[in-house]
Amino acid sequence: MIFSTYFILAILAIIIYSIFEKGLRSISWEMLTQIPQGGYYYGKGGGILNAILGSLALASGATVLAFIIGLPVALYLNVFLIRHKKVVDVIRFLLDLVWGIPSIVYGAFGFSLMIFFGLQTSLLAGILTVTLFILPIMIRSMDEILRTVPIGLQEAAYSLGSNKSEIAFKIFTRQSISGIITAVLLSFGRGIGDAAAVLFTAGYTDHLPNGLLEPVATLPLSIFFQLSSPVPEVQNRAYASALVLTLIILIVSLFSRGIGKRYHKTKINF
Amino acid sequence: MYLLNREQRHAVNYTWMIISLLLVAFLPFLLFIGLYFKSFLLIHDYSLADLIFSKTWKPARGQFGFYPFIVGSVWVTLLAMLITAPVCLLTAIYVTQYTKKTFLRIMHPAIDILAGIPSVVYGLWGILVVVPFISRYLGPWMGVKTMGYSILAASFVLSIMIIPFVLNILIEIFRAIPMELKEATLSLGATQWQTIKHVLAKKALPGIIAAFGFGLARAFGETMAVLMVVGNVVRLPKSVFDPGYTLPALIANNYGEMLSIPKYDSALMFAALLLLAVSLFFNLVMHFFIVRYNKY
């Protein structure tokens, strides 16, 4: 038993070490601030700025969209449907089902939709697909937090004559704000790291897109393509890119814990 | 929004909620119908049994046998679970029963970090560390010549990927067991291990099975990391050291050629449909399992 526990910690250490070690060796300022020049994948100059910005843009767009759709659903479940326990159970069940669907299925579906609407591979298509993918994750995390709001607080708010909208958007959100932020950042982390959903839908390019309808580069795919290069130096750059991606996600996740604590002040502890 | 009065704001909010809710509620159905629609051409021309059990995959000749990929996926997933299950179970027990609370506080961030590492990075690590290990050390030690890109590599990487997922669930389950139950058993004179083996494990059993089930479902659909280390060779693997090919890898690798060969795109969509069906099926089964056994 002890072995298994330390085994996990050891593997974690190995992974982090190997990625950092190889990655740090090949990383350079040039890599972070330039887009690939011609022949980048065969050893010429440039960097992964296209992928960094692309991933950030795509993941942010998807997170925002998923938040706009997801928060009202989570609030609806916990505030408006409080009398209808069976309906809530059904919806939560559907959410659970969707939560487990692999990202490549979303990718394939997104691709079909793209063809159906005549869209090219683009930032927009990527955003829409990743939104669908992270939507269940976001709703579920927010739902978990909203469920902890005690009914006494709802009663107090109702007694003042609040209507359900106000209770949802003014009271529940404020009480759960740290949890909501965590859910958003968690979803962002999942969205930015996923390759399968963007594989067919966002395309790839060495440039920065000029609009939503142009293809965009993403970090996971950038890593993948650099790795496929026959030139060892480019392969090393892949490790550096992996380092960048992992760091972004780690920072976001640390941030989510930190911000959670900051907004704690108006939360009432029951 | 501030120009509207209370009733109007309520109406706007309400509409927004309902639209979002409908979108989310219909999502699984939309996915299913969409993919089914796209794979229709394929299903129309070949019988389901043919597609699933036939072993030849030559799309250019119109032969679409998914069997090798299904088998590949099954092997990789089962093997990964074989590694993950005992590791997670033992770790969960150790961390919740034998150590002080502070240890758990170290474990949590560690698990979270593992969970946050994206799929490609795991794949990268697989290529960097696992594949050479298998081809240079493990293979020869077992007397097998292998490139390293194999079912085994994929299983190992996959197992690490789902450890945080399964472990979190298991830790929650074990933490939810009330102290009183433990105390009551211990005061009967049982040792700690006996308590765990006979009492706690039984109480947690439905949850444990569910956790494994979810892990399985998650592993089955994993794309990138597996793709990078499994070898991507279309054949039925005879040993774990052979390369293989999984369903998600099939879709990911070939989407570029999708539109050039007739019915290829339907085939890939069908593969996606299969994945969707397996994942939904698993989730359904696990859900009902939990509901049934939660009477305790």
Place this chain on the structure above:
Amino acid sequence: MDHKPKIEIRNLNVFTGKTQILRDINIDIPKNKITVILGPSGCGKTTLLKCLNRLTDLYPELKVTGKIMIDNYNILAAKEDIYKLRQQMGLLSQRPYPLPMTIYNNIAYALKLRGIKSRRETHKLVMHYLQQANLWDEIRNRLREPASRLSIGQQQRLCLARGLAVNPEIILADEPTSALDPISSQFIEETFIKLKSEYTIVLVTHVLRQAKRIADNVVFMYLGDVVEQGTVEEVFENPKMEKTKLYLGGTFN
């Protein structure tokens, strides 16, 4: 003098599933008086209170039948606009539930619900209600702090001020001092006595002494039934029912 009761409860029955929590309740609650609903734990007093402002709507398993007339309006029958209805009553729960906002905003929120938009008016009224609840002096310099930082006694007074801020006619209180220390409890009790000239107060408690201290009228309940009701002198000094006598003698506690 208006002798018609402010609240008339007629044939109220509340079920949860097959169990009946309240049985054929008939009570008159007079205006501008403190009516105490007394009884041991589990006799349904809290449920009764929740019926009065229809918080029972939040619990799908509760079924409520009967009539509750407030100023000739049966609130149990009303389908819409119960938000406005609830503003006629202020609720003080057993455990204080301050809203997750600053102290100032807790009251300001209630005022906004009432329709008060001007900032000056809000300022004035926040001070007024905090004074009414005996809280102003302690927190006048801390208005912009989160309400969660107050002590429990202060939080409860804040909730009282907030409840008053919607300008209700009736105050419902569910064992409002049971979680508080004696000094805070005393504050709340004194405040109620002061308030009764402007409001009708319904207070639920299981503490006999509290009832004796502040009640004008008493309704004694046991296991879902109203056993006896009358003025505080009538019930405490001349209880008519056997159960009442036993309870007052300390047997059911």
